[in-house]
Amino acid sequence: MTVADQAQRLRDLVKNEAVHTSSPVDPPPVLHRTTRSASGDAVHPPKPVAAPESRHSNTAPSLPEAGPKAHVIAVASGKGGVGKTNVAVNLGVVLAQLGKKVALVDVDMGLANADVICGVKAPYNLAHLIGPQKRKLREIAVDAPGGFKLIPGANGIGEMADLPTPMLDRLISHLTQIESQCDFVILDTSAGINSAVIAFAGMADTVLVVTTPEPTAVTDAYGLVKSVLKRTPLANLYLLVNQVENELQGKEVHQRIAMVARRFLQREVGFAGSIPYDKGVGLSVLKRIPFCIALPGARASLAVSHLGAALVRRTERADAVTPAHRRGFFARIGQWLGRARQPNG
Ligand SMILES: Nc1ncnc2c1ncn2[C@@H]1O[C@H](COP(=O)(O)OP(=O)(O)OP(=O)(O)O)[C@@H](O)[C@H]1O
Ligand SMILES: [Mg+2]
Structure with a gap:
């Protein structure tokens, strides 16, 4: 099968699977495993949208192949404050409760606060990993409630793309370790459109674009979708509508x-479902306990449980089709960011 044939098959698959609205939390179509070549890069994107920098490059230096990798879920949004960190943390809880090995990496380098929502004390964070202290990953990782590992973020160290090369290399090599030890890695990203978010969303196996029904949030969510798809036409984007009044609104x-x-854009955006507006979320944030633990029967908790279960089902199905022998996510991110800083890269 030629690359063009494969791309067409993928488009057809996405068309058939991506848009479905039958349940409050529709299982997102997780097609990532089948969209990558054996080397780990995505199949060359189809034509309709020009890709300034696709996930496949003939000129890229080859990186060592490793064993199976975690399924990487990036949680992103256009507008801030729509609920990304709450989604990321509670998805971590749910996936861990389903018996999966999960790490949540707080890559919001501006306003990292997943540790606050988890109610954990984190003596060290990503800054200590890459700074002169050179802390080990096991020193900065903390056990979060529910049974997942939290890698706390660093406030004010600047975006990943702006880090000096030695620091970026160190960060990537540590994050690559986490990836090889987990079933799922969840990335809590910063709001808006910056080069790190575009890279994370372009390369993650699943991207949850979180929005609320507010028109401003919806407009910004579309802005993010547009930027990511222009750069990476095969990005696996799924909209997650938070704080809905009812299912229909989502x-x-x-x-x-x-x-x-x-x-x-001639692209499909999947539907990961919706999470109801629930006063219990705010109360849990005040208590610094993830709402899926504090209030497991709350409507928001049930919605996140459905989402987690759907992700696990889809991932297992996809892995059964194509074993995950592919270059790791963070290795690809490192390559992407490294190439972006080369004069002609
Ligand atoms: N389903 C929900 N129901 C009610 N309130 C919610 C819900 N989801 C989030 N919230 C409220 O929204 C606030 C912001 O959530 P959160 O910090 O997760 O957003 P964020 O997108 O990560 O923000 P930032 O862009 O600053 O990182 C929370 O403190 C919580 O009170
Ligand atoms: Mg946040």
Whole structure:
């Protein structure tokens, strides 16, 4: 099968699977394993949208292959404050409760606060890993409630893309270790469109684009979708509508974004479902206990449980089709960011 044939098959798969609105938390189609070549890069993107920098490069130096890698879920948003960190933390809880080895990496380098929502004391963070202290990964990782590992973020060290090369290399090599030891790595990213978020979202196996039904949040979510898809046409983007009044509201928000993406970008955006507005979320944040632990029966907790279960089912199905022998996510990120800083890269 030629690369063009494969790309067409993928488009058809995405078309058939990506848009589905039958349940409050529709299982997102996790097609990542089948979208990559044996070397780990995505199959060359199809034509409709020009990719300034695709996930496949003939000129890239080859990196060592390793064993199976974690499924990487990036949690992103256009507008800030829509609920990314709460989603990331509670998804970590749910996946760990399902028996998966999970690490949550707080890559929000501006306002890292996953440790606050988890209610854990983190003496060290990513800054200590890459700074002169050179802390070990096991020193900075903390046990989060629910049974996952939290890698606390560093406030104010600047975006990953701006780190000096030795620091970036060190960061990438540590994050690569985490990836090889886990079933799932969740990335809590910063709001908005910056080069690190575009790279994370472009290369993650699944991207949850979180929005609320507010028009400003929806507009910004579309802005993010557009930027990511322009750069990486095969990115696996799924909209997660948080703080909805009811199921229908979430579906309508998804349909609006999916329709515009189809029309103007010729791409599908999947639907990961919706999470109801729930006063219990705010109360749990005040108590610094993830809401899936503090209030397991709350509507928001049930929605995140459904999402986690759907992700596990889809991932297992995808792994059964294509074993995950591919270059790791963080190795690809390192390559991407490294190439971006080369004069002609
Ligand atoms: N489903 C929900 N129901 C009610 N309130 C919610 C819900 N989800 C999030 N919130 C509220 O929104 C606030 C912001 O959430 P969170 O910190 O997770 O957003 P964020 O997207 O990570 O923000 P930032 O962009 O600053 O990183 C929370 O403190 C919480 O009170
Ligand atoms: Mg946050």
